[in-house]
Amino acid sequence: MLLDILKGHLLLDAPTPWGLFFQDSASPQMEGIEELHNNIMFYLAVILFTVTWMMITIIRNFVATKSPIAHKYLNHGTLIELIWTITPAFILILIAFPSFKLLYLMDEVMDPSLVVYAEGHQWYWSYQYPDFTNEENEFIEFDSYIVPESDLEDGQFRMLEVDNRVIIPELTHTRFVISAADVIHSYACPSLGIKADAYPGRLNQASVYVNRPGTFFGQCSEICGILHSSMPIAIQSVSIKDFLLWLRDQMEG
Amino acid sequence: MFLQSVSRAAARSSAMPTTAIRSYRTVSGPMACLNARPQPVKKSIAPQQTRASSEHAISNPTLAGIEKRWEAMPPQEQADLWMQLRDRMKVDWHQMTLQEKKAAYWIAFGPHGPRAQAPKGEGLRIAVKVAQLTAVSVALFYVIHLFAKPQPKTMSKEWQEASNEYAKAEKINPIYGISAEGYEGKGFVQSPPAEKS
Ligand SMILES: [Cu+2]
Numbered sequence: 001m002l003l004d005i006l007k008g009h010l011l012l013d014a015p016t017p018w019g020l021f022f023q024d025s026a027s028p029q030m031e032g033i034e035e036l037h038n039n040i041m042f043y044l045a046v047i048l049f050t051v052t053w054m055m056i057t058i059i060r061n062f063v064a065t066k067s068p069i070a071h072k073y074l075n076h077g078t079l080i081e082l083i084w085t086i087t088p089a090f091i092l093i094l095i096a097f098p099s100f101k102l103l104y105l106m107d108e109v110m111d112p113s114l115v116v117y118a119e120g121h122q123w124y125w126s127y128q129y130p131d132f133t134n135e136e137n138e139f140i141e142f143d144s145y146i147v148p149e150s151d152l153e154d155g156q157f158r159m160l161e162v163d164n165r166v167i168i169p170e171l172t173h174t175r176f177v178i179s180a181a182d183v184i185h186s187y188a189c190p191s192l193g194i195k196a197d198a199y200p201g202r203l204n205q206a207s208v209y210v211n212r213p214g215t216f217f218g219q220c221s222e223i224c225g226i227l228h229s230s231m232p233i234a235i236q237s238v239s240i241k242d243f244l245l246w247l248r249d250q251m252e253g
Numbered sequence: 254m255f256l257q258s259v260s261r262a263a264a265r266s267s268a269m270p271t272t273a274i275r276s277y278r279t280v281s282g283p284m285a286c287l288n289a290r291p292q293p294v295k296k297s298i299a300p301q302q303t304r305a306s307s308e309h310a311i312s313n314p315t316l317a318g319i320e321k322r323w324e325a326m327p328p329q330e331q332a333d334l335w336m337q338l339r340d341r342m343k344v345d346w347h348q349m350t351l352q353e354k355k356a357a358y359w360i361a362f363g364p365h366g367p368r369a370q371a372p373k374g375e376g377l378r379i380a381v382k383v384a385q386l387t388a389v390s391v392a393l394f395y396v397i398h399l400f401a402k403p404q405p406k407t408m409s410k411e412w413q414e415a416s417n418e419y420a421k422a423e424k425i426n427p428i429y430g431i432s433a434e435g436y437e438g439k440g441f442v443q444s445p446p447a448e449k450s
Contacts (some may be wrong), residue, residue: 013425017413017443024428069362149405155415158407215423 030193109207112175120185120198123227169243178204189218210237307340316356409447416441
């Protein structure tokens with residue numbers, strides 16, 4: 001099993017068994033998050049080894065047999081206090097700068113060419129595509145419910161499959177506008193690197209630019225009631241041509 | 254019980270709440286004197302705290318074999334002795350007798366009270382007890398597990414192999430996962446084949 005982990009097959013759009021690392025990224029945002037994660041893990045490793053070494057050294061050199069007198073009235077050392085205050089502050093700065101850079105880059109929704117409105121309900125998601133209307137001024141609108149275990153077709157993912165997927169075109173800047181109808185939900189999709197709380201009476205937005213075709217699964221990520229686990233998210237990215245064909249189907253149907 | 258001893262220890266601050274862990278004698282007097290902060294001390298000890306430094310060495314018999322007698326001494330005597338030693342330490346330490354230096358060191362840092370040697374085999378007894386309790390929890394888990402619902406039908410080798418085909422058709426995980434070129438892992442397969450019923 002450890003070998004499997006080392007072989008990297010756990011670097012995994014859908015969750016996989018024993019998946020310990022991220023799912024494959026499908027957007028520049030997720031790539032940024034992964035890189036930040038790896039950067040921070042580097043500092044973490046350095047800190048872990050340093051602190052472990054310090055602890056072991058202290059234990060070995062100050063056992064009662066080696067150092068029988070307890071210096072219980074020695075409680076100040078200005079130099080060492082400066083060192084152990086300034087060093088962590090410096091490490092925090094090294095982590096904070098790339099972190100804030102990524103945060104503000106992700107926060108910005110760059111001139112999107114498509115808007116998808118996602119609304120959380122107890123317990124399903126509903127979607128609207130307000131950009132496209134037919135002659136009666138209607139826009140695309142549908143609900144997306146979980147597929148129950150008894151209705152799954154062979155090989156489909158339990159607790160992740162939905163009856164109506166969100167279809168978005170690849171290589172297109174898309175704005176997800178996120179809100180809720182009843183309680184707080186959270187719209188999340190790991191492969192796309194998005195997670196935004198859905199508040200009733202409030203609009204949140206997330207920028208999505210999918211750089212490959214595929215199907216990406218996510219789940220409601222804010223505890224919202226008893227079926228919180230049964231309102232999954234499935235986003236399918238298709239070529240622009242296929243998207244336009246789907247759009248025509250929806251408008252006519 | 255534990256809370257009581259913690260509050261007592263907090264008041265004294267130099268002793269640890271050991272009474273809750275092991276039945277050490279609670280050495281109230283000397284510990285109180287070791288502490289620099291003013292605090293409630295028994296009335297009989299209080300006047301001694303203000304005594305000036307003493308230039309008269311404490312007699313050897315008083316200090317002889319203090320390691321063996323200390324823990325059996327009543328707290329009052331312990332306090333008196335420690336106060337005498339403390340006064341002696343206020344003068345030039347070169348004037349202290351060897352016996353006094355040894356006694357002062359032993360009372361302050363010696364293996365008694367919270368620093369006493371753990372009873373023999375205590376580590377082993379703790380390890381055994383922890384192992385016992387862990388075994389009980391594991392047993393309890395398995396008993397509860399007996400009443401669990403059966404696993405969902407998706408937890409079978411056949412279903413998960415179908416998941417692999419499905420994932421490839423949907424181009425899922427094309428970078429490092431199942432749809433990647435040259436991928437050799439098991440994909441979604443993690444369960445044994447379904448039992449024929
Ligand atoms: Cu929810």
